[in-house]
Amino acid sequence: xNTAKPFARSACAVANSLDILGDKWSLLVVxxxxxxxxxxxxxxxxxxxxxxxxLADRLERLHSAxxxxxxxxxxxxxxxxxxxxxxxxxxxxxxxxxxxxGKTHIPGTVTLNQGPAGSVAxxxxxxxxxxxxxxxx
Amino acid sequence: xNTAKPFARSACAVANSLDILGDKWSLLVVxxxxxxxxxxxxxxxxxxxxxxxxLADRLERLHSAxxxxxxxxxxxxxxxxxxxxxxxxxxxxxxxxxxxxGKTHIPGTVTLNQGPAGSVAxxxxxxxxxxxxxxxx
DNA sequence: TCCACACACTTGCAAAATGCAAGTAACTAA
DNA sequence: TTAGTTACTTGCATTTTGCAAGTGTGTGGA
Numbered sequence: 524x525n526t527a528k529p530f531a532r533s534a535c536a537v538a539n540s541l542d543i544l545g546d547k548w549s550l551l552v553v554x555x556x557x558x559x560x561x562x563x564x565x566x567x568x569x570x571x572x573x574x575x576x577x578l579a580d581r582l583e584r585l586h587s588a589x590x591x592x593x594x595x596x597x598x599x600x601x602x603x604x605x606x607x608x609x610x611x612x613x614x615x616x617x618x619x620x621x622x623x624x625g626k627t628h629i630p631g632t633v634t635l636n637q638g639p640a641g642s643v644a645x646x647x648x649x650x651x652x653x654x655x656x657x658x659x660x
Numbered sequence: 661x662n663t664a665k666p667f668a669r670s671a672c673a674v675a676n677s678l679d680i681l682g683d684k685w686s687l688l689v690v691x692x693x694x695x696x697x698x699x700x701x702x703x704x705x706x707x708x709x710x711x712x713x714x715l716a717d718r719l720e721r722l723h724s725a726x727x728x729x730x731x732x733x734x735x736x737x738x739x740x741x742x743x744x745x746x747x748x749x750x751x752x753x754x755x756x757x758x759x760x761x762g763k764t765h766i767p768g769t770v771t772l773n774q775g776p777a778g779s780v781a782x783x784x785x786x787x788x789x790x791x792x793x794x795x796x797x
Numbered sequence: 798t799c800c801a802c803a804c805a806c807t808t809g810c811a812a813a814a815t816g817c818a819a820g821t822a823a824c825t826a827a
Numbered sequence: 828t829t830a831g832t833t834a835c836t837t838g839c840a841t842t843t844t845g846c847a848a849g850t851g852t853g854t855g856g857a
Contacts, residue, residue, distance in 0.1 A: 529768055533707035536762025536769035537691055537755055543766075545684040546843090554674055563805050570670035574845045579806060589765075600852045602805070610765045618674055620757040625673025628726075628747045629680075631666060632673035683814085700834050711816050716835060737823045739834070800857085807850070814843065821836070827829085 543588045544614075548573055550621070552581050553607065553614050556591065558635070561604040570635075585611070680725045681751075685710055687758070689718050690744065690751050693728065695772070698741040707772075722748070 532538045544550055548571075555569050567578055582605060585591040590611035593603040607614075625632045669675045681687055688710065692703050704715055719742060722728040727748035730740040744751075762769045 532709075533772075534768060534770050535688075535691075535707065535772045536759045536766065537772075538688060538708050539766045539769045540758045540762040541684050541687060545682070545687075547678050547682040548844095550678060550682075551672075551675060554672075564803090567805090570672070571675050572669075574847095575806070576808080576846090577844070580843095600805080613761055613765060617754070617757040617761055620754040621677045622673045624750055624754055625677040628750060629673065629676045631671060632676045633671050635670070635672045635674075685815095701832090704834090711818095712835070713817090713837080714815070717814095737834080798857100801855090803854075804852090805850100808848085809846105811846090812844080815841080817838105817840090819837085821834100823833090825830100825832075827831100 540617075543584075543590070544617075548577055548581050549585060550614070550618060552578070552585065553590065553611060554618055554635070556605060556607045556611065557615055557618065561606060562596075562602070563605075566605070590614070677754075680721075680727070681754075685714055685718050686722060687751070687755060689715070689722065690727065690748060691755055691772070693742060693744045693748065694752055694755065698743060699733075699739070700742075703742070727751070 530539060531542050544553075551569065551571055551573065552566060555566050560566055560569070563578065563582070566582075567573065567575055573581075582591060582593075586593060589608055591605050592608050593605055595601050596604040622634050626634065667676060668679050681690075685708075688706065688708055689703060692706050697703055697706070700715065700719070703719075704710065704712055710718075719728060719730075723730060726745055728742050729745050730742055732738045733741040759771050763771065
């Protein structure tokens, strides 16, 4: 027989969503990715100023939850661009619900800049780079 | 000039919503209240088994955030029934978004029992109680 | 070749939040 | 009087958060 517990707390969709997203930072990272930010540095500079160790941790967690995917946008050193999977993009509905609730019930709050709509697909600007002699490891 | 910081992190509606609700338990308490639970004991018995000290803390926080209101349903000892304010009920939209996302993207999760729809307005069943001599403090 | 700087993390550590278990206050029921 | 119930509260160990500083690997300029 199967005695393994399938869920950490219960089978409730809300409880399991909160096991992944239930903290002060995860959804803000998703918000920023949804708004077109893609690099660690861009994410770190958001107005809430997420501590960098928390950012690294959240990107790792969201990645292993299948919400964020990483693709290298340059080599030497490898740098990753973070993007949302379909599962991650679907969180737009949750964010929208938060925005509506917050704007209605917390005075003074606003919807943050959505980012340039057409820029989402473009790669980050990489500084012009002349190949130089590779130093041996 | 006004140098007071109006918001803890930023003016973003999402960030400010998460400052109130961004943890693993708050929205589960709201969910239960929305489903008609009203006493501390009922809330403590939900399938996720919130630790009682966390429950007390969350009810306090949600109350001071204007999401939950307390009304005594009996005296000696005073017992409070917790209900959602209009601000709290409006979180139903956020919960619905989580339910939809969770059911779509986390296999096996379900919508929990909504509770008896007609029972929400009724007071909790209070055991029949014959007044007895009051013992001095 | 050296220096300053930038990006993307990583590490150390103190403070805060979480969670388990036990305790308390005021009652009811037998 | 004794046991049980409800609604919390308290103590304490573990985990998470957050600040600050450090590290590795690059670039650009003198």
